[in-house]
Amino acid sequence: MLNPIFAKTFLTLVDNGSFRATAEELQVAQPTVSQHIKRLEDRLGVALIRRSHARCAPTRHGRLLLPHARALVAAAERAAGALHKESLRIGASGTIGTYILPRLIKSFARRKALAPTLSIELAPNPEVAERILSGALDVALLEWWEPRPGFQASIWSHEELVVALPPDHAFAKRRSLSAPQAAELTWIGGEAGAGTRSQLGSLLGVSAEEAPPLMAFGSTEAAKRAVRAGLGAALVMAAAVEDEVNAGQLVALDIEGQPTRRPLYVVLPDAMPPHSAAVAFAESLQRARSQGEP
Numbered sequence: 287m288l289n290p291i292f293a294k295t296f297l298t299l300v301d302n303g304s305f306r307a308t309a310e311e312l313q314v315a316q317p318t319v320s321q322h323i324k325r326l327e328d329r330l331g332v333a334l335i336r337r338s339h340a341r342c343a344p345t346r347h348g349r350l351l352l353p354h355a356r357a358l359v360a361a362a363e364r365a366a367g368a369l370h371k372e373s374l375r376i377g378a379s380g381t382i383g384t385y386i387l388p389r390l391i392k393s394f395a396r397r398k399a400l401a402p403t404l405s406i407e408l409a410p411n412p413e414v415a416e417r418i419l420s421g422a423l424d425v426a427l428l429e430w431w432e433p434r435p436g437f438q439a440s441i442w443s444h445e446e447l448v449v450a451l452p453p454d455h456a457f458a459k460r461r462s463l464s465a466p467q468a469a470e471l472t473w474i475g476g477e478a479g480a481g482t483r484s485q486l487g488s489l490l491g492v493s494a495e496e497a498p499p500l501m502a503f504g505s506t507e508a509a510k511r512a513v514r515a516g517l518g519a520a521l522v523m524a525a526a527v528e529d530e531v532n533a534g535q536l537v538a539l540d541i542e543g544q545p546t547r548r549p550l551y552v553v554l555p556d557a558m559p560p561h562s563a564a565v566a567f568a569e570s571l572q573r574a575r576s577q578g579e580p
Contacts, residue, residue: 294312305319334351374403375424376407377425378427379414386427411429418555425553439553473499474520475502476509482521485521490541510536514530
């Protein structure tokens, strides 16, 4: 089997016609070039280069070898390129992935610090957490995280939570709701495992077990449609209903006297190399937050 390093030396020598010029281009010593050619000739059992003080040229066997050497070197370079072109596997909860992640990816790509091949997986929060733990993801964006050894997590954003109601609801003209008023509503749940019932209980000043039951619709998009149909109210991130509020299809209200911001976490394995695309992406989240980028 041909050595791609020797093949590249052979091709460079044919192009330059000089052992000295070849050594300079490849940034090796001139005896190294001679050794590569000799080992290639010994391997094939034929002379490949006609040596001359004026100019070195390929022999008949050397000319026959040229296309094969070029193909071998090209294949080796493609293989090296594939290994060094880093991939980035991002996992996100459905709400983050649908309504927030696209602008984060745009901001990351705009910096052009790295150009990884992106793979994005959206799933309920518990599933994304399991995937980062199993090594199936490089970085995870989550609505909650339970600390685990071997992983680092940091808050990269606090997203405002609002109560989404249809525009014809009796409370629609209000800017906010009191906890007793919110307790009267029929509540709709979106993505499973997002912690909505626990958050709702916190906003109403009760435990998660005492929080109102949720009609589960499986996703934020489905929950929004249920609200528009007049089936109840949904506690969602403001970013998830921005378009509907601007279009007059939904209204978004606060709950009086209660904190309405949800922390969002970025999670990385401790063993992630510091110059990896995953670390660069996590750093871009913090940088965008500190600079107030959209």
